[in-house]
Amino acid sequence: MSLKGLLSSRSNGTARGALPPAASAMTDGERLAMLDDLEQSGLGWFWASDVSGQLTYLSAAIAARLDVPLDALIGQPLTSIFTAADREGRAKSLPLMLGAHKGFVGMAVRAVRQPEGAVLRLSGQPVFAADGSFAGFRGTGTDITEEFYREEETARLARYDSLTGLSNRHRMAHQIEATLTAFKAARRNCAVMMIDLDRFKHVNDTLGHAAGDELLKQVATRLTRAIDRECEIGRLGGDEFQVMIPDLDDRGVLGEIAQKIITMLRQPYSLEEGRCVIGASVGIAIAPHDGVTRDEIVRAADLALYASKNGGRGQYRFFSGELENETIFRRRLEQDLGTALREEQLFLRFEPIVATANGSVCALEAHVCWNHAQRGVIDEEEFAQIVEGSASLPDVGRWAIAAVCERAAAWPETVRVAVNVPVALFLADDFLETVAAAIDSAGITPARLELEISEAVFFGDTNIVDRTLAALFKLGVRLTLDEFGSGYSSLAYLRRAPFDAIKIDEKLVAEAERHDSRELGLVRAIVALAGALQMDTIANGIESASLVAALSECGVRFLEGPIFSEPLDAEAVTQEMAGGAWKIDPGSDRTRRARRRTVFRKIQVIHDDYAYEVTLRNLSKSGALIQGLADVPKGTQFVVDLGGGQLAVATVTRSNGDVQGLEFEQSLIEDGSGGLCTRNRVSPYALAAAGTPLAALAPGKLAGMDQGGAIPKFGYAAPSA
Structure with missing residues (x-):
């Protein structure tokens, strides 16, 4: 249909829904020319559809705006050309409005084939024949592309x-x-x-x-x-x-x-x-x-x-x-560190570092532990969690360096001792004096002291770092770059610092054992880099013979880990060295024992619908040690309530008086920062189904059982004197 035809149909005032004749002396030709001018200006466009919804007229300017030939649009259903432009799906449906034969105003649409293209605002009114039958739609369109995208961006920025x-x-x-x-x-x-x-x-x-x-x-x-x-x-x-x-x-x-x-x-x-x-x-x-x-x-x-x-x-x-209580407890332990240093509660354990070529022990890495007055022995991993970030960390580092040198003086000259240097101590004004004084006091040669330095020190003042490293090199101590491959690694560190060895990050070594290809390739690259710079390589955390063989094939010179030995007390090290040369062959029966954390808190264990309160003495991924019940035979099953909906099924594997060792049916998992937790917890929805109001799990015991009808099978042991 032409614009003239469209105009004629609109001039028919007899049809319901049509517009009345314009009150004007303007001729039809003049009116048509005016509408043509209006279309060309872009201020107003027109469209029309027949009874089946197919386009019978469309302003050429709209086709040009859509970049589609006009002939390709005429005769096509309007709904196959346009769709609602509202991305959130809240706009009215164009097919719905057309199908209802109802007028609509200001509907934002865009071309179906150009979802990111021009946006038009369509309005339309149904047209009815003289007999009242539906004859199609007549309408107008306006380009609102810039306005639409501006409003859409404003709405997006709000969200x-x-x-x-x-x-x-x-x-x-x-x-x-x-x-x-x-x-x-x-x-x-x-x-x-x-x-x-x-x-x-x-x-x-x-x-x-x-x-x-x-x-x-x-x-x-x-x-x-x-x-x-x-x-x-x-x-x-x-x-x-x-x-x-x-x-x-x-x-x-x-x-x-x-x-x-x-x-x-x-x-x-x-x-x-x-x-x-x-x-x-x-x-x-x-x-x-x-x-x-x-x-x-x-x-x-x-x-x-x-x-x-x-x-x-x-x-x-x-x-x-219990996080808030735990934070308070951790702060108390940090406060106790001063007492630990003054009262000599800290002690060292030493992990052997062996030569890959022949298994001889050439160095010992020192780990700081704490014999706490109330909690007992706090091992090296848990102690590291406590001391990290503490104001006492530099003092602990000073103590460790002095203690390591003192121990080394009693051991053969062929064995070095390694100790980790906290970043805060490395950057301290008295660090060099601390190292020199410890060496002089113990009377050892500087080369027997190996300082393990984290790459994190390089984020400090460049002048201080370079000056300190140069002074340590001049002093004659050995320097090892710790945790290489952890994500901070840079060749720039190695080029500017006089390191004697690179210690490959334990996580990278563990990945090499699991995946075997890409990570081992990284290990080979690190070994090649170290060799080019005349540095040794050390890999730690080794637990399997296959990994020993793989790292040996890669050219790693020194190894340490549970397959050789767990950290030993100084006395045990002295005994091993008493026989002369100390060699350790990797043992297939040696694996890292699940680390037990000392806990000492009250929990409940459940057996035959009766809940007993016991003391949890320590905890590992695979089991726990409890105290307080008498006459508990091996093989007894308990449900251990660790609090906060954490229930673990466990079997008694050993029993000695009022102390029982438990093995969990499903291992606990790391909580990410040194603690342990169950993989899943009792759902509050399950508790709500049993009549408990829906709420977060309480931090304490979940059991809270009605023990009125239950008969205890085990008695409580008398407190030890």
Whole structure:
């Protein structure tokens, strides 16, 4: 239909829905010319469709705007050409409006074939014949492309972070609120992670805010890659991020995701202003276990994040109802460190480092332990968690260097002693004097002292670091670059520092054992690099004979790990050396014993519907040691209530008086920062089904059993004198 025909049909005032004749002396030709001018100006376009919805007229300007030949559009259904432009799906449906034969105004549409192209605002009115039958539509169109995209961008900025493109604080709050409300009715789980970047302020301060902004963009990209499942990721502001993962309460899987995030975010970043390395700490809370409402879950995740940062950063931590009490307890232990140093409660254990070629012990790595007055022996791993970030860390480092040198003086000249140097001590003004004094006091040659230095020292003042390393080299001590391959590694460190050895990161070694190809290739590359720079290589954490063989084939010169020996007391080392040359062959029966943490707290164990209160003395992934019950035979099964909905089925494997050793049916998992937890917990939904009001799990005992009808099978042992 031509514009003249369209005009004629519109001039028919007898039809219902048609417009009345214009009150004007203008001729039809003049009116047609005016409409042509209006179409060409772009101020107004026209369209018409027949009874079946096919286009019978369309302004040529619209076809040109859509970049489609007009002939290809005429005769096509209007709904095959245009679709609603609202991305959120809230707009009225064009087919629905046309099918209802009702007028519409201001509907935003875009071409079906060009979803990112021009946007038009269509209006239309139905036209009816003289007999009242539907005859089609007549309407107008306007180009609103710029206005539409401007409004869409404004709406997007209200919901998304303008820098990273992730959801912003407002959208994350809305998404978590809506998800938890829906999931509460459906009895579904939902995890929330809080992520905070470590050392981000240092990047802003040294490289500038532009570098900081670019770094945040790269962090957002890595976060998106790290989580390969349905989730919502947001930036709350600054260097704080949040992740919501629906339908996941398995803390084993969540721990793997958190560790992957930490690993990916600590890899080096290349910015225009320079190269930098940061880290990340993660706190995790799960609904409904840790809370039911958004406020409860976010607060729980925040507390877990705070605990992970206090535990030394670069860690993840699950929320526990006892976190606040644990923080207080950890602070008390930190306060006790001063007493430990004054009263000589600290002691050393030594882990042999053997030559790959012949198995001879050539060095001993010192680990600091603590014989606490109330808690008993705190081993090297747990002690490292306590002392990390403590104000006493440099003092502990000074004590360790002096104690190591003193011990070395009693051992053969052929054996070196290695000790880790805290970054805070390395950068201290008296560090060089501390090392020199320890060597002089013990009367050993400087080359027998091996200082293991983390790459983190290179983030300090460059002049101080270079001057200290040069002075240590001049003093004659051996220097080892620790944890090489952990993500900070740079050839620049090796070129500017006089290291004698590179210690390959234990995580890289563990990956080499599991995957065997790419990681072993990295090990070979590190060995080749060390050889070119005339440095030795050390690999630790070795647990299998196959890995010993693989690392030997790669050319790693020195090895240490459980397959050779666990850390030994100084007296045991002295006895081993008394026989002359000390050689250790890798033993197939030697594996790392599941590390037991000293605990000393009250828990409940359940047997035959009766709950007993006992003392949990220590805990490992595979089992526990409890005290307080008498006459418990081997083979007895308990359900161990570790608190907060954590139930573990265990069997008594040994019993001695009032002490029982338990083996768990399913191993506990790491909580990311030195603790242990069960993979799953009792669901609050299950408790609610039993009549308990739906709420977060209490931090204490879950059992709370009515023992009125139950008969205890075991008696409580009398307290020892």
